[in-house]
Amino acid sequence: MKWACALLVALIGGAFALDRACPPDLTRLQATGAEVLDRDGRTLTVLPAPGGIWRLRTTTADVPTELTDLLIAAEDRRFRSHPGVDPIALLRASFQWVRAGRVVSGGSTLTMQAARLLEPRPRNLRSKLIEIFRAVQLEARFSKDEILGIWLTLAPQGGNIEGVRAGSLAWFGRPPARLDAAESALLIALARRPTSLRPDRHPQAARAARDAVLARRGGPASGMSASDRELAMAAEMPHRRRAMPSLAPHLSRQMARPATTVTLTLDGALQRATERLAWDTLDTLPERTAIAIVIADIETRDIRALVGGAWGEESRAGMLDLTRAVRSPGSALKPFLYAMAFERGIATPSTIVADLPRRFGTYAPENFSRDFAGRVTAADALRMSLNLPAVALLDQVGALRFASALKLAGAAPRLPRGADASLPLALGGAGTTLREMVALYATIADGGQSRPLRLTPGPAEEPQQAVERRAAEAVAGILVQNFPGGGRTGVAWKTGTSWGGRDVWAMGFDARHIAGVWIGRPDGTAMPGATGRQGALPVLSRVFALLPEAPRERLRVVADAPRQQAPADRLRLLFPPPGAALTADAGPVTLRAAGGRRPLAFLVDGIPIEHEAARREVAWTPPGPGFYRVTVLDAEGAATSAQVRVRAAEEPPPNTVVLTPISATP
Missing domain, CATH: 2.60.40.10 (Immunoglobulins)
Known part of the structure; x- marks a missing residue:
């Protein structure tokens, strides 16, 4: 008896030592791609694992219960009760091998399959013994659902697709949680012979294998009636492999990390519609010209859609995220300048200002049209985007003070090395980005409160009062105007054009959303004749057509305030x-x-x-x-x-x- 106990202890100790010396290799399980989700958990983009393999981490919580039930019924009915190895299945497989002289069934449990998927080996007796040992190790380390997760993550699905999550996206275009019985059965069958059962190449063989999986889930206790099974067997097969989701490609690659799932603030449906709008617009733009769009929620500052450029278009620098490119904003900074002037009592919307020739030292600004409007109200000067009144206001506000306020509002101006802020800043004489411009206009739309834009959900930062509420609301009221050619009403907007038409902008907001559009050439070359009003504003109008109608009363401004007619300008x-x-x-x-x-x-x-x-x-x-x-x-x-x-x-x-x-x- 003592000898037997000693032998048992020695065997247990030896097994423990062997387990510690040769643990399972989980490298393949950990080398998964990244998945980027929208605010509602919908897939925006998936990125492949190293080597270009589409492999995404999948757990039992990610798939319907029906799929795991089908898997266990088809591959390992005693999975929930055995310790990793099913002696009955092994004896049956051995007997069939001896009687037929060849392998009829492998006798592998799902745990043994998981071990083989972790460490692929040639199919021989030695490999089978290693799989048995690894299966016992896995059972000691993981729960039954975690072992199923290994299978769900690594099961081959044809070509460079591995795992049920990647397979569901590639063959059905949706996440595995939305699979029905027929689709689940096909993915289970495909894992057995991923090359010869690909539905796009061998549809009849794939159908037969799928139906065989469905047939294994039979009997009154299966939960699937005969009529349900017949209906599943009649389902159509996928005829092609779908492209993997690739919405918001610039942002997804910035935010994603390997083997992770990242949730962004984007709205998947709005992102898709905005990308379609951007691609339609690209067809109308000159060659080498790109477009960038950002849409955000004013209350939370969550970015709801972001188009960084013409992804994949080498001639348009498609790999660059142009929402982060530093460009000249032209006249798009003027609304914030007017808000500061209103706040400091330098002017009010009804103040008469002069749009007449004037020199500021050696600086002699002109309007885009090369003429002058004479004496107009400050409100009309802002609506007409007149340059002389803006420069005169900045001269009184102070260029350094204006630059500091822009920084507080999230749009710090980039100046040439060694240069200080000066009067040309009023007309875009500094660099900024589209994201920063959206943050700046969100400050105006939110009563002067500044907060950074957000890309991931979480607690909102405390706002800072960048400019007085009364002044911000006055500017918002001035900017509320109809889009040329019609479109959504109740939107405040402003355009901007940099020197030579290198950058054209349109910024706008209603009571809920802030949106910005930039069009230009990534290399900074000029687009002669391009203007924000003609180029970017029509796109902005179409952007707001994608957004839900916002209540007019929430804007807290008067859109139809009387406007003073500018007197005629003498020759x-x-x-x-x-x-x-x-x-x-x-x-x-x-x-x-x-x-x-x-x-x-x-x-x-x-x-x-x-x-x-x-x-x-x-x-x-x-x-x-x-x-x-x-x-x-x-x-x-x-x-x-x-x-x-x-x-x-x-x-x-x-x-x-x-x-x-x-x-x-x-």
């Missing part, structure tokens, strides 16, 4: 001024006018100068020294003129101010 000759002295050999002189009604006519000593009728400037080369009268006429007959002197190059400078010609390009 003026900006250059040359009266009494100017020009040098004869200095080359062409740019005659420039403002105000009045186009088309304008330029004359020198009564002789018209040929030029484009829509322009407010013309190049004139003085024929020689002397006095000349420069006149400009508008379409209504108004006229203004100035007498100038052209002196010879060698002539001593007169007492009058000498002006050199200025370029036609601002």
